[in-house]
Structures are given as structure tokens and as C-alpha cells.
Amino acid sequence: KEYAHAIDRERYEEQVQALKQLTAPFVLRRTKQQVATDLPPKTESVMWCEMSPDQKSMYEETKSQIRDSIFLNIQQEGIGKSKLSILAGMQKLRQICAAPSLLKDSGLVQAGSVKIEMLMEELQHTLRSNKVLVFSQFKGMLHLIGKACQQAGLAFYHFDGETPPAKRAELVEQFQAPDNEVNIFLISLKAGNTGLTLTAADYVFLVDPWWNTAVQQQAIDRAYRIGQTKNVFAYQMICKDTIEEKIIELQERKRALSQTLVPDDESFIKQLTEDDLQYLFS
Numbered sequence: 199k200e201y202a203h204a205i206d207r208e209r210y211e212e213q214v215q216a217l218k219q220l221t222a223p224f225v226l227r228r229t230k231q232q233v234a235t236d237l238p239p240k241t242e243s244v245m246w247c248e249m250s251p252d253q254k255s256m257y258e259e260t261k262s263q264i265r266d267s268i269f270l271n272i273q274q275e276g277i278g279k280s281k282l283s284i285l286a287g288m289q290k291l292r293q294i295c296a297a298p299s300l301l302k303d304s305g306l307v308q309a310g311s312v313k314i315e316m317l318m319e320e321l322q323h324t325l326r327s328n329k330v331l332v333f334s335q336f337k338g339m340l341h342l343i344g345k346a347c348q349q350a351g352l353a354f355y356h357f358d359g360e361t362p363p364a365k366r367a368e369l370v371e372q373f374q375a376p377d378n379e380v381n382i383f384l385i386s387l388k389a390g391n392t393g394l395t396l397t398a399a400d401y402v403f404l405v406d407p408w409w410n411t412a413v414q415q416q417a418i419d420r421a422y423r424i425g426q427t428k429n430v431f432a433y434q435m436i437c438k439d440t441i442e443e444k445i446i447e448l449q450e451r452k453r454a455l456s457q458t459l460v461p462d463d464e465s466f467i468k469q470l471t472e473d474d475l476q477y478l479f480s
Contacts, residue, residue, distance in 0.1 A: 238429045240422045244446070245403075245433040247312045249295070257294045257440060264290060265479040277472055284475065288441060293336060295437040296406045300338045311342065313405055313435050318346050320403075321382060328381065329373070329398045333417045334405040335387045343405070344384055353379070358386035366394075374398045387417055396420040400428040405435050407442050411449055444478050 204213040249257065264287035271280045293300040297311035321330065334340050337358045347354045355369045366389075373383055373396060383396065387408060399421040408414050418432045436442045448470075470478075 237422065237424070237426060240418075240430045240432065242418070242432045242434070245316065245435045247295075247316055247435055247437045249312050249437050249440070250310055253294070253298055253310060253312065256298050257291065257437075260294060261291055261441070261479060268475065268479065272472065272475075277470075277475075284470070288445075288478070291441045292406055295440050295442050296334065296336060296339045297342050299342065300336055312437070314343060314346050316435070317343065317403060317405070318350060321347070321352055322350050325401055326381075328401050330382050330401040330403065331396055331399045331417075331421055332382065332384050332403045332405060333387045334384075335408055336406065337386060339405060340384045340386065347382060347384075352382060354382035354384055355380055356384040357389060359389045361389070370394055370396065385417075385420075387413065394420045395423060395425065397423060397426040400426075400430055402430065402432040403435060404433065407434055407436060407445050409445055409449065441478055444480075448474060448478070 201213050201217050204210040205217065268280065268283055268287050271283050290301065296313055299311070317332065332340075332343060334343070337360075340356060340358060344354060344356055355373055357366050357369055361369075369383075372378055373380065375398075378398070383399065387404075402418050402421050404414055404417065414434070418430075422430045422432075434446070436446060
């Protein structure tokens with residue numbers, strides 16, 4: 199009563215500082231910058247993507263259907279019992295933002311992917327001589343990017359949750375080798391977010407935003423860790439005026455307190471209120 203409402207809803211800075219003072223004796227945080235003082239700079243940016251009219255039309259039509267279904271569900275079952283339908287709706291909209299063809303079984307008309315177009319422009323021209331990590335939550339998206347790389351004559355490595363551990367280690371070793379000329383590594387976000395050292399790369403692309411910011415940060419840190427000697431540039435690819443843009447805005451709101459008090463926030467979905475959902479699907 200004293201802190202949660204005042205901080206989360208009213209944004210009272212005084213209560214944030216008071217709670218920080220109370221919890222500080224129990225929280226020990228050591229950042230990478232404190233431990234690895236010789237690491238070069240890391241720059242994180244948003245790469246804004248503008249969907250084509252066809253992709254945007256498909257998105258808006260699907261969003262309208264999902265919104266009506268979700269809020270009817272909430273009225274009948276309550277928000278607590280509607281989590282699965284909320285997640286499924288968010289997932290479908292995120293897939294359309296990534297590439298509408300990921301929903302090929304839904305009967306929707308296919309449209310192009312602005313993200314693949316923009317990424318290929320970077321890989322073919324701007325970053326042809328740089329080593330690049332590309333992360334996506336969707337295996338299908340990685341395969342679509344891989345197909346685009348093949349058509350452009352760009353060699354790449356790829357692994358996801360189905361790749362055996364021994365094969366992963368082999369691919370990582372090859373990518374890290376100084377004389378290796380394969381500059382692109384396509385990696386499943388969940389399969390590659392921990393336990394990998396890929397410091398040969400200096401560019402990282404997160405193709406689709408994930409609500410758990412810690413998972414995204416761990417993915418970026420595959421390149422940004424002890425042993426890295428180059429400046430690291432990480433880009434989050436976000437479609438404007440979509441649920442993706444609203445996810446990162448909500449992330450900023452939700453983690454404002456946790457960034458002050460604790461290292462990361464792993465409860466984005468659990469914290470969503472009905473007002474938040476109205477905003478996400480508006």
C-alpha cells in the first residue's frame with residue numbers, strides 16, 4: 199500500500215528513493231563495467247522499421263480480431279485466467295511484425311518483411327566486412343533470414359534449440375577463429391542467450407523484441423564480454439506503431455523501479471494490468 203501503488207501508478211520518486219534505502223543492505227549488484235574495466239564501449243540503439251501497406255493492413259486486421267477476443271475473455275474469465283490467450287495474441291502480432299509468412303497456416307495473405315529487407319541491406323553493404331550476430335525468438339524467422347542470405351551469396355552459421363551441443367561448440371569455435379571468413383551467425387534467442395563466447399562479433403541484431411529484457415541483454419552479451427577488444431553495436435529492430443513499440447515503452451515503465459533496486463526484471467507478463475493491455479492492443 200505504501201510503495202507499490204505510489205511507485206508503479208503515481209511514479210513518486212520520493213517513494214522510490216525510500217524503498218531503495220530500505221532494500222540497499224540486502225542487494226549486492228556488480229555490473230560488468232565494474233568487474234571488467236577494460237571492456238570497450240557498447241552502444242545499444244533501436245532500428246525503426248516501417249511496414250509496407252500490405253504488412254500493416256494484415257497487422258491492423260489481426261490486431262482488431264485479437265483485441266475483441268482477449269477482452270471478451272477477460273470479461274468472462276478475469277485477467278488471471280486469460281494469460282494464455284494474451285500471450286498467444288501478442289505472439290501472433292509479433293510474428294506479423296517479423297514476417298507475415300510465419301503465419302502461413304492461418305490463411306492470411308502473405309506480405310513482405312520490412313525487417314528482412316533492412317537487415318539484408320545492412321549485411322550486404324554496410325557490414326559486409328564485420329562479424330554479426332542475429333537473434334530471433336522465432337526459428338522460422340531465422341530460416342527466412344538464412345534463405346535471404348543464400349540468395350545474396352552470404353555465408354552464415356545457424357543454430358537453434360534443436361542443434362546438438364557438440365555442433366554448437368564446433369560452430370562457435372569456427373566463428374571465433376581469426377582466419378574464419380563466415381561473418382554472420384543466426385541464433386535462436388533462447389538457445390543462445392547464455393554460455394556462449396562470440397567476441398569475434400562487433401554487431402548484434404535483435405530481430406524481434408522480447409518482454410524479458412534480461413534475456414535480450416544476455417544475448418547481446420555473447421559479444422560484449424571479457425575478451426572483446428572492439429566497440430560493440432547492438433540494434434533492436436522495432437516496427438513503428440505496433441505492439442513492438444508499445445512493448446519497449448512498457449518495458450521502460452515496468453523496469454524503472456527494478457533498475458533502481460535490483461539487476462533485472464523477469465516478470466513483465468505477470469505485471470500487466472488491464473490498462474496495460476488496453477494500451478498494447480490499442
